[in-house]
Amino acid sequence: MRRQVEDAEGARWVFRCFFTRTARSDAWWAAFLDGDVPQSGMADPAPVEEPEARGHDALARLGRHQPELALSALECKALADVAGEWFRRGATETQIVRAVGTLLPDVVEYPFGFVRKRLLKKMPPEPPAPAQGRYIMECTDCHAPGPPESLPGGLCRICRSEPYVPDDDRLSADIVPGKAERLREAVRTYRHAAFDGTNE
Numbered sequence: 001m002r003r004q005v006e007d008a009e010g011a012r013w014v015f016r017c018f019f020t021r022t023a024r025s026d027a028w029w030a031a032f033l034d035g036d037v038p039q040s041g042m043a044d045p046a047p048v049e050e051p052e053a054r055g056h057d058a059l060a061r062l063g064r065h066q067p068e069l070a071l072s073a074l075e076c077k078a079l080a081d082v083a084g085e086w087f088r089r090g091a092t093e094t095q096i097v098r099a100v101g102t103l104l105p106d107v108v109e110y111p112f113g114f115v116r117k118r119l120l121k122k123m124p125p126e127p128p129a130p131a132q133g134r135y136i137m138e139c140t141d142c143h144a145p146g147p148p149e150s151l152p153g154g155l156c157r158i159c160r161s162e163p164y165v166p167d168d169d170r171l172s173a174d175i176v177p178g179k180a181e182r183l184r185e186a187v188r189t190y191r192h193a194a195f196d197g198t199n200e
Helices: 026-033 051-065 073-088 093-101 111-121 176-196
Strands: 002-007 010-015
Touching: 051 073, 051 093, 073 093, 073 111, 093 111
Parallel strands: none
Antiparallel strands: 002 010
Protein backbone atom coordinates (compact mmCIF):
# COMPACT_ATOMS: atom_id res chain seq x y z
CA MET A 1 0.00 0.00 0.00
CA ARG A 2 1.12 3.53 -0.52
CA ARG A 3 0.08 6.78 1.14
CA GLN A 4 0.84 10.42 0.46
CA VAL A 5 2.10 12.32 3.48
CA GLU A 6 3.12 15.93 3.98
CA ASP A 7 5.85 17.07 6.31
CA ALA A 8 8.47 19.80 6.54
CA GLU A 9 10.12 18.46 3.39
CA GLY A 10 6.90 18.59 1.36
CA ALA A 11 4.60 15.94 -0.05
CA ARG A 12 5.96 12.45 -0.69
CA TRP A 13 4.73 8.90 -1.13
CA VAL A 14 5.27 6.36 1.64
CA PHE A 15 5.05 2.67 0.77
CA ARG A 16 4.04 0.20 3.46
CA CYS A 17 3.37 -3.51 3.57
CA PHE A 18 0.98 -5.04 6.10
CA PHE A 19 0.95 -8.71 7.06
CA THR A 20 -1.45 -10.72 9.16
CA ARG A 21 -1.11 -14.32 10.27
CA THR A 22 -4.86 -14.72 10.01
CA ALA A 23 -6.49 -14.59 6.57
CA ARG A 24 -8.61 -11.44 6.28
CA SER A 25 -11.51 -10.67 3.96
CA ASP A 26 -11.57 -7.77 1.50
CA ALA A 27 -14.10 -6.00 3.76
CA TRP A 28 -11.66 -6.26 6.68
CA TRP A 29 -8.86 -4.66 4.66
CA ALA A 30 -11.20 -1.91 3.40
CA ALA A 31 -12.12 -1.09 7.00
CA PHE A 32 -8.44 -1.13 7.95
CA LEU A 33 -7.61 1.42 5.24
CA ASP A 34 -10.42 3.71 6.42
CA GLY A 35 -8.99 3.72 9.94
CA ASP A 36 -11.79 1.57 11.36
CA VAL A 37 -9.51 -1.24 12.47
CA PRO A 38 -11.52 -4.34 13.41
CA GLN A 39 -10.53 -5.77 16.78
CA SER A 40 -11.77 -9.30 16.07
CA GLY A 41 -8.89 -11.72 16.34
CA MET A 42 -6.44 -9.02 17.36
CA ALA A 43 -4.69 -8.60 20.70
CA ASP A 44 -6.20 -6.05 23.06
CA PRO A 45 -4.26 -2.77 22.99
CA ALA A 46 -2.13 -1.94 25.99
CA PRO A 47 -3.92 0.32 28.45
CA VAL A 48 -2.99 3.98 28.08
CA GLU A 49 -2.78 6.16 31.18
CA GLU A 50 -5.21 9.06 31.10
CA PRO A 51 -3.70 12.56 30.75
CA GLU A 52 -5.23 13.63 34.06
CA ALA A 53 -3.53 10.74 35.85
CA ARG A 54 -0.22 11.61 34.21
CA GLY A 55 -0.72 15.23 35.19
CA HIS A 56 -1.43 14.28 38.81
CA ASP A 57 1.70 12.14 39.00
CA ALA A 58 3.85 14.86 37.42
CA LEU A 59 2.63 17.42 39.94
CA ALA A 60 3.17 14.98 42.80
CA ARG A 61 6.80 14.56 41.71
CA LEU A 62 7.31 18.28 41.19
CA GLY A 63 8.36 18.80 44.83
CA ARG A 64 11.29 16.40 44.33
CA HIS A 65 12.77 18.69 41.69
CA GLN A 66 11.71 21.98 43.30
CA PRO A 67 10.99 21.69 47.05
CA GLU A 68 9.54 25.22 47.01
CA LEU A 69 6.72 23.95 44.75
CA ALA A 70 5.69 20.88 46.77
CA LEU A 71 1.92 20.40 46.55
CA SER A 72 -0.52 18.51 48.74
CA ALA A 73 -2.57 15.57 47.48
CA LEU A 74 -5.68 17.76 47.19
CA GLU A 75 -3.75 20.44 45.28
CA CYS A 76 -2.33 17.86 42.85
CA LYS A 77 -5.85 16.56 42.26
CA ALA A 78 -7.18 20.07 41.66
CA LEU A 79 -4.49 20.83 39.05
CA ALA A 80 -4.45 17.37 37.44
CA ASP A 81 -6.73 18.46 34.59
CA VAL A 82 -4.58 21.51 33.76
CA ALA A 83 -1.37 19.48 33.79
CA GLY A 84 -3.13 16.74 31.84
CA GLU A 85 -3.84 19.22 29.06
CA TRP A 86 -0.10 19.58 28.61
CA PHE A 87 0.15 15.84 27.95
CA ARG A 88 -2.83 15.98 25.58
CA ARG A 89 -0.91 18.57 23.59
CA GLY A 90 2.17 16.37 23.32
CA ALA A 91 4.30 17.74 26.16
CA THR A 92 6.49 15.61 28.40
CA GLU A 93 6.88 15.66 32.17
CA THR A 94 10.33 17.20 31.77
CA GLN A 95 8.83 20.09 29.83
CA ILE A 96 6.25 20.65 32.57
CA VAL A 97 8.92 20.70 35.27
CA ARG A 98 11.04 23.17 33.31
CA ALA A 99 8.11 25.45 32.52
CA VAL A 100 6.95 25.57 36.13
CA GLY A 101 10.25 25.37 38.02
CA THR A 102 12.59 27.60 35.99
CA LEU A 103 13.57 31.08 37.27
CA LEU A 104 11.72 30.85 40.55
CA PRO A 105 11.40 33.94 42.76
CA ASP A 106 13.32 34.06 46.02
CA VAL A 107 10.22 33.12 47.98
CA VAL A 108 7.15 31.21 46.72
CA GLU A 109 4.47 32.06 49.24
CA TYR A 110 1.61 30.21 47.59
CA PRO A 111 2.86 27.17 45.59
CA PHE A 112 -0.60 26.12 44.40
CA GLY A 113 -1.41 29.49 42.84
CA PHE A 114 2.11 29.87 41.45
CA VAL A 115 2.06 26.44 39.76
CA ARG A 116 -1.46 26.96 38.40
CA LYS A 117 -0.56 30.37 36.95
CA ARG A 118 2.55 29.04 35.20
CA LEU A 119 0.75 25.98 33.85
CA LEU A 120 -1.90 28.18 32.26
CA LYS A 121 0.44 30.95 31.10
CA LYS A 122 2.97 28.62 29.46
CA MET A 123 0.47 26.12 28.06
CA PRO A 124 1.85 24.81 24.72
CA PRO A 125 -0.28 25.26 21.60
CA GLU A 126 -2.44 22.46 20.32
CA PRO A 127 -0.53 20.42 17.73
CA PRO A 128 -1.82 20.79 14.16
CA ALA A 129 -3.69 17.86 12.70
CA PRO A 130 -1.36 15.74 10.57
CA ALA A 131 -2.00 16.09 6.87
CA GLN A 132 -2.15 12.44 5.88
CA GLY A 133 -3.50 11.11 2.65
CA ARG A 134 -5.49 7.94 2.41
CA TYR A 135 -3.83 4.63 1.76
CA ILE A 136 -3.97 3.34 -1.80
CA MET A 137 -3.88 -0.41 -2.26
CA GLU A 138 -1.67 -2.03 -4.88
CA CYS A 139 -1.94 -5.31 -6.72
CA THR A 140 0.29 -7.85 -5.01
CA ASP A 141 1.57 -9.07 -8.39
CA CYS A 142 2.01 -6.06 -10.69
CA HIS A 143 1.71 -3.27 -8.06
CA ALA A 144 -0.97 -1.42 -10.03
CA PRO A 145 -2.73 1.04 -7.67
CA GLY A 146 -6.46 1.00 -7.11
CA PRO A 147 -9.27 1.22 -4.54
CA PRO A 148 -9.97 -1.86 -2.40
CA GLU A 149 -13.10 -2.79 -4.37
CA SER A 150 -11.06 -3.10 -7.58
CA LEU A 151 -8.51 -5.45 -5.98
CA PRO A 152 -10.44 -8.40 -4.57
CA GLY A 153 -8.05 -10.88 -3.06
CA GLY A 154 -5.26 -8.32 -3.53
CA LEU A 155 -5.14 -8.81 -7.32
CA CYS A 156 -6.15 -6.47 -10.13
CA ARG A 157 -8.39 -7.55 -13.01
CA ILE A 158 -5.47 -8.30 -15.34
CA CYS A 159 -3.64 -10.44 -12.78
CA ARG A 160 -6.89 -12.28 -12.06
CA SER A 161 -7.13 -12.93 -15.84
CA GLU A 162 -10.67 -11.58 -16.01
CA PRO A 163 -11.99 -10.30 -19.36
CA TYR A 164 -12.73 -6.62 -19.69
CA VAL A 165 -16.44 -5.82 -19.34
CA PRO A 166 -17.48 -2.45 -20.81
CA ASP A 167 -19.65 -0.06 -18.83
CA ASP A 168 -23.42 -0.27 -19.22
CA ASP A 169 -23.60 3.24 -20.65
CA ARG A 170 -21.70 2.22 -23.80
CA LEU A 171 -23.60 1.74 -27.06
CA SER A 172 -24.88 -1.77 -27.67
CA ALA A 173 -23.82 -3.69 -30.77
CA ASP A 174 -27.24 -3.45 -32.49
CA ILE A 175 -27.28 0.37 -32.29
CA VAL A 176 -23.78 1.04 -33.63
CA PRO A 177 -24.44 0.05 -37.32
CA GLY A 178 -27.44 2.38 -37.61
CA LYS A 179 -25.55 5.33 -36.12
CA ALA A 180 -22.57 4.67 -38.38
CA GLU A 181 -24.80 4.56 -41.47
CA ARG A 182 -26.43 7.87 -40.59
CA LEU A 183 -23.02 9.48 -40.13
CA ARG A 184 -21.85 8.17 -43.51
CA GLU A 185 -25.04 9.48 -45.15
CA ALA A 186 -24.49 12.92 -43.63
CA VAL A 187 -20.92 12.99 -44.95
CA ARG A 188 -22.07 11.98 -48.45
CA THR A 189 -24.75 14.68 -48.44
CA TYR A 190 -22.24 17.32 -47.36
CA ARG A 191 -19.73 16.30 -50.04
CA HIS A 192 -22.42 16.25 -52.73
CA ALA A 193 -23.63 19.71 -51.76
CA ALA A 194 -20.07 21.03 -51.72
CA PHE A 195 -19.35 19.53 -55.17
CA ASP A 196 -22.50 21.11 -56.64
CA GLY A 197 -21.77 24.41 -55.00
CA THR A 198 -25.16 24.48 -53.30
CA ASN A 199 -23.68 25.19 -49.89
CA GLU A 200 -22.48 28.69 -50.88
